[in-house]
Amino acid sequence: MLVLGRKTNQSVMIGDDIIITILAVDGDQVKIGIQAPAQVTILRQELYETVKQENLRAATLAAQTDGKSLANLKSLFQKKQEGK
Amino acid sequence: MTAQPDSIVLSGSAEESQPIEFPAGLIGFDEWKHFVVLTHPGGEPLRLLQSLDDVRVSFIIADPRQILADYQIALSEADTQSLQYPGSSQTPWLDETQSSVYCILSAQEEPFSVTANLLGPLVINWQSGLGRQIILSNSGYNPRHPLAGNLMAESATPMVGEEQESC
Numbered sequence: 494m495l496v497l498g499r500k501t502n503q504s505v506m507i508g509d510d511i512i513i514t515i516l517a518v519d520g521d522q523v524k525i526g527i528q529a530p531a532q533v534t535i536l537r538q539e540l541y542e543t544v545k546q547e548n549l550r551a552a553t554l555a556a557q558t559d560g561k562s563l564a565n566l567k568s569l570f571q572k573k574q575e576g577k
Numbered sequence: 578m579t580a581q582p583d584s585i586v587l588s589g590s591a592e593e594s595q596p597i598e599f600p601a602g603l604i605g606f607d608e609w610k611h612f613v614v615l616t617h618p619g620g621e622p623l624r625l626l627q628s629l630d631d632v633r634v635s636f637i638i639a640d641p642r643q644i645l646a647d648y649q650i651a652l653s654e655a656d657t658q659s660l661q662y663p664g665s666s667q668t669p670w671l672d673e674t675q676s677s678v679y680c681i682l683s684a685q686e687e688p689f690s691v692t693a694n695l696l697g698p699l700v701i702n703w704q705s706g707l708g709r710q711i712i713l714s715n716s717g718y719n720p721r722h723p724l725a726g727n728l729m730a731e732s733a734t735p736m737v738g739e740e741q742e743s744c
Contacts (some may be wrong), residue, residue, distance in 0.1 A: 531654035540712050545605030547644035547720045548710075551636050551683040551694065552606070 597631055597701055597708045604697060604710050609634055639680035644693050650678060650713060661705040677701045692721040
């Protein structure tokens with residue numbers, strides 16, 4: 494991992510069109526600004542990890558879901574529709 | 578790209594016979610890019626997202642609006658480009674013959690519970706044959722939205738989907 498020291502309002506460039514600027518530092522909280530082309534996806538990493546974990550969990554469980562669970566699963570939706 | 582190994586036995590009929598390519602894979606599953614949406618043996622509104630790359634990989638999916646009537650998504654430019662939607666920030670709900678939005682369900686035994694991942698829905702553009710899992714940053718949607726408890730509550734959730742600003 495490349496490690497760079499930066500002060501407030503200093504920036505780092507990644508490639509030609511991504512600029513990351515340190516806007517403020519307050520204790521262990523750092524506020525950063527990111528300029529990047531619109532087609533670049535920018536995410537908090539923990540959101541990515543959360544969805545990854547859910548995918549893993551869902552794939553495993555889908556394979557294990559038996560007939561009884563399916564009936565239960567479907568009944569959840571039927572309740573919903575009756576409730577409308 | 579749509580090669581389908583002989584060993585795969587499809588348990589339902591393909592709703593849309595066309596295989597869907599997820600160029601980036603699903604999040605955390607980037608080696609599995611080719612899927613087909615099948616009717617689920619459990620019946621409507623459940624569907625099965627079956628991997629064509631690995632027969633063991635499948636997901637139970639459903640229309641998120643069956644779970645939250647006012648569920649909304651927002652596509653970033655990266656999303657619309659990846660899905661090859663003409664124009665930008667088109668809402669895939671607008672034409673259901675061309676697009677579908679699904680959320681992935683997780684079922685669990687003992688105690689039986691089901692949650693829906695409303696944070697990371699799947700968007701499929703049937704016209705381009707492309708799909709993408711998106712993450713609705715800042716939406717506040719729950720990646721484990723419980724079905725059993727909240728199913729009757731129409732608007733149990735939060736702010737409208739809102740993408741991060743880049744630029």
